[in-house]
Amino acid sequence: MRSLVSSAADLFNLLLAAYFVIGNGTYTVLMLFSVVSVWLHRRRRTYEGLQQLRDSPLTPPVTIIIPAWNEQDVIVDSVRSVLQTDYPEIHICVVDDGSSDETLARLLTAFAMIPAFRISRPRLPSRPIRCFYVSPENPGLLVISKERGSKPDALNAGVNHCRTPYFCTLDADCVLDHDAILRLMRPVLRSRVPIVASGGVVRVLNGCTVVGGQVAKVGLPRGALERFQVVEYLRSFFFGRTGWNLAGGTLIVSGAFAMFHLETAIEAGGFNLDTVTEDMELVIRLQRWAVDHGRKARISFTSDPVCWTQCPATVAMLARQRRRWQLGLLQTMRKASGMFFNPSFGVLGFISLPFHALVEGIGALVEPMGYLIIPLAACVDPARLRFLLPVVLLSLAYSGFLSVSAVALEEVTYHRYSSARELATLLAYALLENFGYRQLVLWYRLQGVVRFLTGSRKWEKVVHIAAHSEAAS
Amino acid sequence: MPNGLILRFAWPGALLLLLCVTGLTLFALLRNASRRLQGRHLLELGSEVQPLLGALLAGSIEYEDVLRQLRALGAKSRQASLENWLMADRDLSAEKVPLLRRLCEDLGLIGPWQGRLVAEGSQSPAQNRHDGRAGGRAHPLGFVLRAEAAENLGIIRHRPSWPLLVEALADPHATVRSAAARALAQIGEPESFSGLAERLRSAALDPVPPISSAPLKMALAAFPLSEAGRLSAFLEDPCWQVRSLAAGIVSAMAEQAAAACAEQERELPPLEPELAEIFLGRLAFDKSPEVRARVVDVAGYVDDARCVPLLRDLANDPEWFVRLRAVRALARHKLTPSSAFSRCLTDPNWRVREAAAEELCALGSPGISTLLDHFSTTQDRYSREQIAEQIGKAGLLPSLLETFGDPGCGSDTSRWKGRSASEKVEALLTALGNRGTRKDSEAVGSELCLNPDPTLSVLSKVSTTGT
16 A cells, blocks of 8 residues: 555656646746736837727727626626727627526616617527617617527627627626727737737726726725635736737637637637637637638737626635636637647647646646645655655745736736735735635636536536626725 | 656755745835835826926917926936826827927927937847947837837827838837838828838738738828829739729728818819729729729719719629628719619628618618618518618617507507517518508508608508508
8 A cells, every 4th residue: 555655656746747847837938928028018008009090990890799698787887888988880789698687678778778670690500589679879789689598609699690890709797998999909900910819808807996887996806715816817817818829829818808800700610509618619710710721810819908807706606617617628628639739730739739738627637636645645655745745835836926926017017906005915815826725726627627527518607696786886 | 766856956946936936026016116106206297297288288378488397397317207298198189289299399309209219220230330329239128119209209290200200111120110100190291101102012912011001001091182192003003902902091091081071061072083093994893803892982982973883883793892882882972872772672692782771771761762662662582671670770660669559549559469579570561561461551551650750651651552
């Protein structure tokens, strides 16, 4: 027994060391890329020419598609936020995905909407539409009421009724910065290579003050769970996405706030109904479509268009969200298996996809093994601790380093959490994240892996009840 | 062996990382403190500068007084902050720009901006070394300063700087090139037009052009339509991509000019004869549908006897997007709806049908009449469906629904009561389109007659004729 545990501990040590070197080595490179990229982008904001985009007749109109299922508490504020967006021509399409609550009724009342006749010319698959509603007060607003499907199904319904060359997907619990769409469109118009998808930053809305559909004051949420997520979002968007974007290996633009080229998205097949992370799946498929059709296409990520989203405030909701993310990641990786180590896909095929599959996907199994083996090894052979402890400490220290770096980068660049107290709190949470929160998230990721292995396709809804209204204090 | 390695590197690594974490934490906290301190200074400066600028722009203070006070504030260490405040409003109205420009000139800001623009930008490191500039080595982040300088010169529309900005179009950094193009567009110096236009070919044809087509197009389109003649050579380029890009620029110029003329309630001046000949005589029959589509856009704005017949012809173009633009362009001429519209209402492509219905509706009473006549006579199911949608979009259906939902109207409303909104809409449209029973049509007709809305009266006539 003793030798078995010792061998397992040795093997695990090796595994952990390899995992550590691959994972953290990549993160280090991404971090370096991101620091330069975010800092430069921040500087460039002073000469960005937004006014020219605003004034030019060449700035294309955009449709914002908001899929909503049982979002009665947040939907009206979200639509108001979008209506105030600073963009030359914007259309809004809210797709009520068969809500059983008052989502539709509240929309109809708040915006004085009336039924309308629209022709359905489905180019992408979606469940049947019940009725269309338009608002005489807001001619750009269209509400589609359809039979219950899923989020990708609702998005496809919205895409089918989109008449603009670009569309932007927006979650129903989100609030946009007033110039977020303009900033999201800027790289699309400036790029020398056609951009088929453009993503922006998603930040945590909890704790912020929302007035008239706009974030008036940025603040930290009260709950520890939400604060950990603030750090997590900073790390994910500033390091992960910015770094991958610079390296040319973008795999994800958050569907909570992302812009797509309409015809390319339709030609690529639209949102897939088989995955629970339809945004990531579409981004990968767009890149595969471009290679298959010999087209030049880029995915862009920019760090200054900001969308504020309500993060889960309870452990139960966090569990749903993380299980879904993990399940979706693995489903998408499986679908993209033909792209792994395929030279046609460059950085995406050789580095980004394998990294996400290995470190983000299967990695959810490696860490829990450590939590089992280390105590076991310590009991059976205390001498082993001499080798195991430094690895664990190194792993924790590196994780803390990445989180603290993300907070420091936020302070150096956009400093939206401006007070010293808020910064100190964030730094403290960046360090504390490894003790409890990380393990909790890991547990849900593990559940996500189990669901993937059991073939589950369940979309777990994160309910945003009252949290938004608390934010809108 | 691996355990030995781990033991050797893990502890020092962990300690190093912990040190880094501590260092970063301290750095972030100190940076926050310094930023807030700097912010306070900036606010203090702003509290002095802003009222002065506000008063100057409002005309309540003498220019010389403002200049004297700003000079007193603008010690070298505070110059950057002063620049920030001066250039903070990037959406200045036309009458405020000369004041700000004069202020920048008198405060000596222009020279440093121009200096930054040429210091490292347009020359190679070797040339810099030869000229003895910057110790022969370009600042790695110099492009940020150069782009800022270009942007500032554009904001204040500093006309004498245009040659430098044209030079900056060849800057090694794409960001500076784009900023220079924008600044040239803001300044609008006619002489600089050719400098920008020279980049058109590469923007249209290079896989990774020095300046991408969209910013270049935006910059060139910001010039007045009278400059469009300078694009003649590009409009006759052998490559369709170049012709299409150039024609797109003229189309955007025409659109902007038309909007400006409409605002000032005056007629759009005609295109130069040579340019009109290129567009209406040659490019209209171009092999490339992309080019023809751009011609259609221009023909929609220009007042030329050849435009309307040309647009009617192009409404039959083999490419749907040319037909779509033709129908939209025809509507801009605000003539009596022609058979071209009716033809487009039965176009095989739904986008063309949709555009035709929308444009007819936008033409007002004669357009709606044509639309409804077509609705009651055509046998084309898709065309009727499209018009039905347009009736809804035009805001007619709500009134209809209201009329039929109101029990006081005097007709047989019970038949409507149990139906959903969409069913009501469908029933109404069926009745209007003479596809329903005689009773349905009569009911609809009599209801519509009672409604004071004049557009509904038109519908009533259609309905009555149908019965």
